[in-house]
Amino acid sequence: MTLPPPTSSDPRSSDSSPSDTPSAALTIRGLRKRYPGANHDALAGVDLDVGMGQVTAVVGASGCGKTTLLRLVAGLEVPDEGSIRVGGEEVASDDVWVQPEKRGVGMVFQEFALFPHLTVHDNVAYGLRGMSRTKRTERVMEMLRLNGLEDYADRHPHQLSGGQQQRVALARALAPKPRLFLLDEPFSNMDLPLKVRLQIELASLIRRSEVPTLIVVHDLEDVVTLADRVVILKEGTVVREGSIARLCQDPGDTYVAGFFERLRSPTGNRFITESAE
């Protein structure tokens, strides 16, 4: 069986993609980016949607452009071409450019980027503005409780474990109730037990807060319990997208199939059956 190499213009094996209705949380069309001095596009015309309340995972090998995609959505890079809409509002196109601080996007960085000079409380309170002090403290404590951090409010980041730091980063990004939640490789550099625990916590946190989420990982295994939809990125283009179960049955090519390799292991299969149900 030979399949033609899929390209971004291919009709994708997608289950009914949430189109760019005004209510879509994120709509990306024809996004292109090349860094100065590079000899190929970091992103070569990407279309992507995240529906309201959906968790979409972008999966790809390192260097495929997934972090660039996230930074473009956040407004930390400027696209060469294409448009980005967040919550129905155009934030980047040929004639529109909204600064990152005005996009209402929450992001958790790979290395958390907690402010080392502020306490846990003040880190979480950082993005809360336009509310009274009591309201703000209430909201911070609510977020800390939600993340099991209420006893750590007065600590500084360096006094916390890696897992606790990540939960502070999550609480900080979600506290201002963003329109879209971005996660950059949330499980890199973690040992397995911690990783599994955080995956479960993160899944329940995202479901409870109902924030549409775009999560970027290099290992599909990291998002089987999390993602409603998976987008496979290769060399700056989307090669495949759909539910995990769907892609597992019909990966299309060896690149995509490679991401499922580990899931086919005895333990992995259990995940697939669960998420396919």
Add this chain to the structure above:
Amino acid sequence: MASTLLPGYIGNTLFLMVGAGVVALTVGAGAAWLVALCDFPGRRIFRWALVLPLAVPAWMAAYVYAAIADVTGPVQQIVRMVVPGAQDGFFYWNVMRIEVVAVLFGLVLFPYVYLPARALLEQRAGPALEAARLLGDGPLGVLRRVALPLARPALAGGVALVLMEVLNDYGAVKYYGVPTFTTGIFRAWFTLGDLDSAVRLAAILMFVVFVLLAAERWQRGTAKYHGVGGKGGAARYRLRGWGAAAAVAFCALPLLLGFVIPVVQLVAWGLRTAPEMVDGRFVRLTLNSLGLAGAAGLLAVAIAVPLAFATRLDRTPILRSTARVALLGYSVPGAVIAVGVLTTALTVDRLLFGGESLVLAGTVGALIFAYVVRFLAVAFLPVESGLEKIGDTLTSASRTLGASPLRTLFRIELPLLRGSLVAAATLVVIDVLKELPLTLILRPFNLDTLATRSFQLATDEQVAQSAPAALLIIASASIVVAVLHRSLDRPTSTP
């Protein structure tokens, strides 16, 4: 002497420290912020060019500006020609003022603040700054709430270096007739022949230095965190129109004033006077300078290498504090070291040789020794960081393969350290070439260097004649500053 002159010395010295500190902090931190976090025309050039003022010794900038901007200089002549009513001769402005010296210090020393601040913003603070933006902060909010608190230790360290250079200076304050501790030490020693007063003034000056060092350590201790922890820089603000013009002006002005204008003026003078000045004597001056600087550089590295190895191998408190004391020389003003070395040499001469003749005092040996005391830290730091980069693994591998520590040193560590050793020696050479107060006090009779000769000519109102020697110093320092900056910039290879 104490009661009459001391209040003036203290007042002037404090004024210069505050003035130079404020200018250097504003310019250095502002330029670092712009270059690291904004995009504007010429940014990449300013990024490295803003280091160049370090190549201009403060005393040189001082006399060049005095010549340019004084009553008889071109600036005021033009003003008198252009401004109506000014040509009557009633218009003049005296530039030989303490305020001018303070600003000049700030303009040539601000890279001490700029470099560490920029390195922090470019290499460590990026994620935190981007997180602040995504949480809704505009540029000023990011600056006030995240960038400044994170950069505080780097800024304070830079300002401390600036202040120590101010305390060290002799030439600029002398030229502008501003009495400070250093000029006081010179006056007591040379004019009044009063070594006791010189020693006492040096002691007070040392006290100021210690307060400064303690304050710097204390503010570092008050930080509740260690290190910024991040990696990489942040997305840049794109400046357009007036914003971009303001950024260019902010970076161009200190570069012009701290480097371009003095150098252009010196080149203009140098072209005129070089035929007359560059002769056999000039060659001798150059050889004197290079000989002294080369000897001090080699000796400093020869001491820095075992010191760096010792502190790495043996982490006992005694050795560590000994090393710290040995490195303290860099914060001690040259005049203080000179007085210290001189009194020691005189004592040794008296004890060993009965005080009949000066064997140590007033020799090249005492001078080189004093250079090494002052600049040992300059040689030590590159060696130490070079050793850190090599790490312990290679040493361990060599030892497990049966090589003795000494053999490991010569087969593994020294070859790998070669770049660091060259950098260390070169930095010392440049510092010695620029050095003035220590050389003036300790040099043997009739031994002149490029720096002392250039300064001497300038004080004798032969400013144009001083240019060739001055340019040679600036040129060699510029090359070293630029090359080292590039090599520091190269991404370090991590195994």
